[in-house]
Every structure is written in C-alpha cells, then in structure tokens.
Amino acid sequence: MSSKNRSVTLKDVSKLANVSPATVSLVMNGKPGVGAETRERVLQIAEALEYRPNLVARSLVNGRSKLIAMLISSTRNPMFPELAEGVDQALKARGYTLSIIPTGDDEKLEARELGALRYRGFDGVITSSTLINNRELHKLVESGFPVMSVLRRDYSCKNLDYVVLDGIKGGYIAMEHLIRLGHQQIGIIKGPQETSTGIERLKGALWAMADYGIQASDPLIRGGDFFSASGYAAVMDMMRLPPRESPSAIYACNDDMAVGAFDALWDLNIKVPEDVALVGFNNTAVTALKSVAITTVSLNKIEMGRQAADHLIDIIEQEGGERQPFAVMLKPELVIRKTCGFSQMGRYLLEKIKEEDKRIFP
Amino acid sequence: MSSKNRSVTLKDVSKLANVSPATVSLVMNGKPGVGAETRERVLQIAEALEYRPNLVARSLVNGRSKLIAMLISSTRNPMFPELAEGVDQALKARGYTLSIIPTGDDEKLEARELGALRYRGFDGVITSSTLINNRELHKLVESGFPVMSVLRRDYSCKNLDYVVLDGIKGGYIAMEHLIRLGHQQIGIIKGPQETSTGIERLKGALWAMADYGIQASDPLIRGGDFFSASGYAAVMDMMRLPPRESPSAIYACNDDMAVGAFDALWDLNIKVPEDVALVGFNNTAVTALKSVAITTVSLNKIEMGRQAADHLIDIIEQEGGERQPFAVMLKPELVIRKTCGFSQMGRYLLEKIKEEDKRIFP
DNA sequence: AATATCAGCTTAAACGTTTAAGTAGAATTG
DNA sequence: CAATTCTACTTAAACGTTTAAGCTGATATT
Known part of the structure; x- marks a missing residue:
C-alpha cells in the first residue's frame, strides 16, 4: 500500500x-x-x-519535549503501579507522556540516569527512589532542572520539592495500635536507613513506644531492606529468642517485609494473630487479600502520584516566576484487618470449643 | 550558581x-x-x-529517537511489572528508553495512542493490551511502523510480530492437572473473548476435557473479565448450584480471577483444596505467597518482555532488509502449589476415618 | 613530472518546527 | 489627504545535530 x-x-x-x-x-x-x-x-x-x-521538531525549537521521566527502583516495587497510575492521570490530562527508568536502587545507575535526563530531552523528573545525600540529585536540582520527589525525599537537598507521606505519624499509629492491644514485647523490622521512609517509620514507632512507656529492646529491632526476604529472615531470627524475650507483636516498616514475616510465622507454625500480631506499612495490594489481611498503614498512592505530577508540570510551565518550594505531606491512616487480633477473638474461642468437643466426644 | x-x-x-x-x-x-x-x-x-x-536534535535529523513505547492496559495489571522489567533490560542494554502508555483497555484511547505514536517520535511500540480486530493497530503495522505484540496478539493482523505464551497448551495442562486428580465437575472462569489469551486458555481447557471424556457443563462455564471481582462473582454464582452440579474444582483463566475465586470460597467457608480445588494462570506474584499458594500456569514474563524488546530493536535497526515475520511462542509450565489437593487424598482418608468413627461412637 | 588517490578537514544543506522582524496594502486618524 | 496604525501575511533565522559534497595539500602511481 x-x-x-x-x-x-x-x-x-x-x-x-x-x-x-x-x-x-x-x-x-x-x-x-x-x-x-x-x-x-x-x-x-x-x-x-x-x-x-512533529513533536521532535517542535521540541527542538522550544526546548520542551512534553516528556516526563519517572525514576523508580523497580517496576516490581509494589508501590509503583498505583504511584504511576496517579502520575499518568495527571500527565495525560496535560498532554505529557511518561517514561519510566528503573534503577534497581543502584546508586551508580541512578546517578548516571539523573545526569542524562536533561540532554535526553526530558522536561522534568519524578523520582521515587531517592537515597539520602544524593549528590547527583543535588546538582540537578541546583541546576534548575524540574525535579519532584515522591514517596521518599532527601533531607540534605534543600530545594527539592516533594510529596510524601508523614512517615513518623504512620509509624506512630501503627505502633500505637499494637500497644493499645496490650502488646509489650514488640518486634520491629526496620527499613534501610539511607531512605527517608526507613528513618521516619522507625522514628515514629519509637516515639509511640516512648509515649506509652514501653521499653524498646535491642534484640527486637532488626534491620531490613524493604524486601520480603529480609522480613522473613528477621522473624526467623527473632523467634529464636527465649520465649519471654520473644515478641508478641511485630511491626514491619513496609508490607513486603510484613509479608515475609507472615510467611516466616506460617512456616514456624505460629498463629497470626493468636500468637503473634503483625502490622505492615503501605497498604499494598496483597495485604487486602482475604487470606492475608494484614493490618497496615495506608497512604493514597494514586493521589500522591497525581499531586507530584501535577505540580511538576506547574513548575515546568511557569517559566519566569520565582519558584517557591513545594512540599506536601499526606496523612497516613491505619487499615485494621486481621493480623492484630481482636476480630480473631471469636474464631479463637471457636477453636477452643472445638478442641473441648473433641476431648469430650472423641 | x-x-x-x-x-x-x-x-x-x-x-x-x-x-x-x-x-x-x-x-x-x-x-x-x-x-x-x-x-x-x-x-x-x-x-x-x-x-x-542533544538527543532531540539528533532525533530530528536521523529520524530515530531511541524511544520505545509500551502500550499496556494498566500499570496495576499484575503482569506488567515483570514484563516491563524484561523490556527495560533489553532496552537499556541497547541504549533505548521506555515510555509507558496505559490505556485502561479503552478501545478509543488505545486507538488514539496508537495513531499518535509515530508523530510523537517513538521508534517502535510494544503492545500488550491488544484486542482482537484492532483497526488502528492494523493500520499502524501496514504503514510499516515497528510493532511488537506481547502477551496477547491479534489473529486478524497478518503482519503483526509477537511473542506470546502458548495459551492452548497452558489451558490444557491446567485442566489436565485437575482431571488427573479425579475431578469430574470442573468450573471454568473464562477471560474476555476479545483477547487471544481469553480464547486460547479456554480452548485448551476444553480440549483437555474432551480428550479425557469429560463433559463440559454449561452452567459451570462462567464469563470473566480477568479482574478479580469477576472471579469472585463467578464462584459465588457457581456455588449456588445444587450440590451434585456444583464443581469440585475450578479453573480460572488468570490469577486475578483465581484470587477472586479464592476469596469467594473463603467467604463461603469452603475449604481449598479439601472441598474445592483451584488452579489459576500466569504465576503472578500473589500466588506464591505461603498463605495463598495457588497452583497456576507459569510463564516467563521477564523473558517474554526481553525477547519482544530485543527483537523490536532488531527490526528498527535493520533498515533495508526484508522484514520477515517474527513469532515466538513460549511454553507454559504448571506450578503445583497447594490449591489442588493431593490433599484430595487426605480428604478421602479423613472421610473414611470419620465414617469409622461414626460407626464406633454413634 | 604530471596525474591520481587519499587523508583530513570545511561548507552547507537538511531535519520540521517556531518566531521575531519585515512588508504591503487596507483602514483609521487628525 | 498625508500620516499613522492595523491586519494579514511572508521571510528568514534559529534550535543542535548529521551528512553529502567540496576542498586542499600531501603522498602514491605511472
């Protein structure tokens, strides 16, 4: 033809x-x-x-490509789909298109990709994989390139705009929930301390413990890397402690690790929540499954992505105007499901009754 | 500065x-x-x-942007993360960058986005959200624009290259597995029949039933849309059938629907696999969770993405050469987990024991 | 020694737009 | 009616590359 x-x-x-x-x-x-x-x-x-x-020609002359990059750790990060959905909504509405750049949280690669953004023709970048003290990010921001940090942020980067969740509050309410249910021995699976989320979610939890006069014991605080395997390992480890030192509840700083913890408890034949309560963070899709039903801290990822993208475009399109800092901190909410007890009480009693039955009518 | x-x-x-x-x-x-x-x-x-x-200037002169678009239904489609990972790997290795364009499986939007690809400066597109008989896709392919279909394909589009899974074989082995475990009443939750996957995964299952001389009963075959809610609804419906017509096993044409089915069975207090067996399709991340452990048909999504991307670039970069058709069909594998019995045996023994019990302690 | 070949450059056009500056003629003004 | 302002255009430069074609002087060929 x-x-x-x-x-x-x-x-x-x-x-x-x-x-x-x-x-x-x-x-x-x-x-x-x-x-x-x-x-x-x-x-x-x-x-x-x-x-x-021809958009390429147009880009060349007016220096705008209508292309936005989104730097992420991995497409398999369970936060990504919803975050990207929000971003995409905002971008589509304003005629922009989205490129994703997974970095695998590899510092070198991330630096390289950040440095390449400008000459690759991107108008701006939304980064969700920022580590603290990222020199390349620093340089990019200082050079005036439009950057929006989402989910995580870099405290050391003064002029970095962001929309994040209040991680301290999130950690606080998660821990408070466990404490109010009567737990005293509470295990914590931390996130990496080079991320703002890792830091804040821990800090909030420790605050809650302090407020309620609960001792934070070192052997119950384990390092994690936000991946499921580290949650699994942490629990396997914790549960080796002598019974009176082992936790009756566990707070994992993200859902992936919570799921790992969940699996570990499963393998150890420890009943959740009867024997150990569990709370996660992020309200990731898995946690909502009926057979998982992990209590977790929720944040509106779509909204987060949308706001970030929308404001990034504002910045891009208002050329001259003095660029004033943009910082949004969304509020977390506790989603109470089934891994922290209470609702399970009924079921628990039922089983007790069954056992009695068996003894009486063998 | x-x-x-x-x-x-x-x-x-x-x-x-x-x-x-x-x-x-x-x-x-x-x-x-x-x-x-x-x-x-x-x-x-x-x-x-x-x-x-400056890549924009370079693009303008040599008509290559090194930008590849990936058309998907949604970033929340559980197949997407791995597919994209494979695509990204291949693209990065060859200096390309990836844009994602979610279409929500909206025909209008998909058509619009397809039409816009060329003048937006993309070098090629990987589409995974193709519906059958997609006119705009047809036009695009005929116009010589590099297109690679992945996951799904469009039979009516003769010159469309693709890398897909053998859905017929996949459906066959899933169903065969159930049959071999002794099931005779098997429910099927179909996928949308405007997609190649929906069609093939059903066809394969029906073949298996025919091969083993098992009657496919209409009320046990339910329509689904690949979303979890439709799986849930289908099961709720099926289970309202009189006991002797209701299924002892269910084959869901994708994992999302299988998860929905799983949830429904949970709500109905029907034990899996003791009372009803369940098999899904895709080997999506959720199915691997210990507390879910759905038996499913697996395909190497990363590999699929990688091959698609790699070959797409081949096509783009070999200008003159006669473009010969590229069609890869990956082989499915059954991943046996815990939702299909084997415990069937356990159940059998258990019932025998119960009967004995009743006779001895009436 | 005249010619061909070649390495190592430069010139200029091209890619497809946008946009500042220019122009011709019509309409408005004092 | 001459001067001014407008309107509706056109010209040409610019964006930052690539690349075909041209040029120059040196080396190789006969």
Missing part, C-alpha cells in the same frame, strides 16, 4: 494551502494574526492530509 | 577546538576521517565541557 513513508509536514500543508509555513504554524497553534478564511482553509487541508505536528 | 542555563553544544566544543562542528560530530560518533591529534583534542575538550549530544 504505502510506498513513501515520509509523513505529512507543515510544508506539505502550506504548499497546498498556498500560504507560508509560518502561517500554517500560527493556525495549528491557534495563534492570532491569520484571517478567518485562510485559517479555515488551512485547517481543512491539514485535516484532509491528516497532518500531525 | 548557574546563571545561563543553556547547555553545552557541539558548536561550543568546535569553537574551543578550532574545528568545524562537522568534525566534532565525526569524533563524537567515532567515525573515520579525523586525524588522531584532532580527535584527541576534541575528545578532551568535550570531556572538559561535559558536552552531551
């Missing part, structure tokens, strides 16, 4: 319409300075030829 | 090096025709100025 594959250009339209390319450009961009009839004619011809402006 | 934000260009380098821009271009691209000393000098100056070629 198609012989020559060159697409229709501004010039093609201008020739057919007997006007200069400049005029066509004015028409296509709805700018004034063109007579009504001419405008109409050009529009019709453009329509007929199915003319579409 | 930074006053003027214009980045370093080829010209800046050429001026400092006292050569023409053309020479710098040759050097930067490692092309011949430049003397050793000159080359060295240019390289050093470029290095010193931190010169990076």
